[in-house]
Amino acid sequence: YTEIMTEPQKRRQKGKTDPLDALNAAAAVQSGDATAAPKVRTGPIESVRVLRNTRDTLVKARTALWNTLRATLVTAPDDLRERLQDLAPAALLPACQDLETAPAATGADLARALLDSALGTRIALHALAAAIHRHNQALAALDTQLAALTALIAPRTLARHGLGPDTTGQLLVTAGDNPDRLRSEPAFAMLAGTAPQQASSGLTDRHRLNRGGDRHANAALYRIVLTRMKSHPPTRDYVATHRTPNRSNGKHVIRMLKRYVAREIYPHLTADLAAITQLTLDKP
Structure with a gap:
């Protein structure tokens, strides 16, 4: 019987320093435990x-x-x-x-x-x-x-209401860093930290903020939502409909809107990423 130790267990046993991290990374590659794909720094x-x-x-x-x-x-x-x-x-x-x-x-x-x-x-x-x-x-x-x-590289995503070069650029970086995690729209929502987390208790059925995922992408979605809440009539109608007296701060509405924006953006973002790949392949 051989006990298989997780990475946190190894760190608790031996401590954490840069040299030890480098040795653990090399050992993981040699043993085949390291399965993560390296990030591509080109294109x-x-x-x-x-x-x-x-x-x-x-x-x-x-x-x-x-x-x-x-x-x-x-x-x-x-x-x-x-x-x-x-x-x-x-x-x-x-x-x-x-x-x-x-x-x-x-x-x-x-x-x-x-x-x-x-x-x-x-x-x-x-x-x-x-x-x-x-x-x-x-x-x-x-x-x-x-x-x-x-x-040039993300015209579909950039054309969505509330998105500009800053937010579009951040979503491109997040998606480009994690192409293996864009398997589906829910997977993209989890990557961006907008997937709802169950927080029900007793007769109260509610969800809480997801604090996982890429926080920079989550912040980009937050800025998109704020822009839409000011200048997008359907979003303004949604806020007016779902805001309740006991939740006057509207944080729950913003969480729902971020989830909706992630769902809306996903097909356009993946289409732009596919076009980028083709554009790179066709480059002389």
């Missing part, structure tokens, strides 16, 4: 992935720059703070870029000029505004490229 889906990852990184960096700029304004000299703190972002950015910075000096002369804290603050604000402007330009270029790419 149009990979282009969508790397562009989205780069965009997300730039958005986080831009947010950090804005936070630093706002914090710098809080401790800026009174005249500078009063002039800039109430400006909207669209006006604040050029105003900071137009600030007078250090004179054309080097060495000791530059150091003496920087003894003035107001000059140091103006230099910092100018540098932060310039960096934010560069990030804005890079993000605008990435948005244009992602919009063109998703329109």
Whole structure:
């Protein structure tokens, strides 16, 4: 009798480190226990992935720059703070870029000029505004490229109400990462974390939020639902019909709508993925 240990049991027995994980992965491949297919890092889906990852990184960096700029304004000299703190972002950015910075000096002369804290603050604000402007330009270029790419490879999915390049791109990445899990529409709902989970008790028959699946895909479906709740008449009618007084927050309605959207999108998404495969095969 040989006891077959699961992966969590192995980790509890030996601990978890990167070297041990690598050894366990190699042993699983040699023994034939590893059956998962490696993710394909080529083709149009990979282009969508790397562009989205780069965009997300730039958005986080831009947010950090804005936070630093706002914090710098809080401790800026009174005249500078009063002039800039109430400006909207669209006006604040050029105003900071137009600030007078250090004179054309080097060495000791530059150091003496920087003894003035107001000059140091103006230099910092100018540098932060310039960096934010560069990030804005890079993000605008990435948005244009992602919009063109998703329109080319996923026209059916993109044409559905409430979907844009961002949400369509995320669904493409999720589906492209897990082609073996797109066996059926319920399987796609489980992958996206929208399959309902039974949570009934006594005489109460209800379902709860599914916290499994790809959370990025689930977030994309959530944004689609919010868009439809604002601008899609059938969705607005559905919300008005199913919202009840004891569930005024509407979370249960949003869960049902996400499940419906997953069901609606699935045939269009799979058709686009099949067309992508054919497009790749036909490429000279």
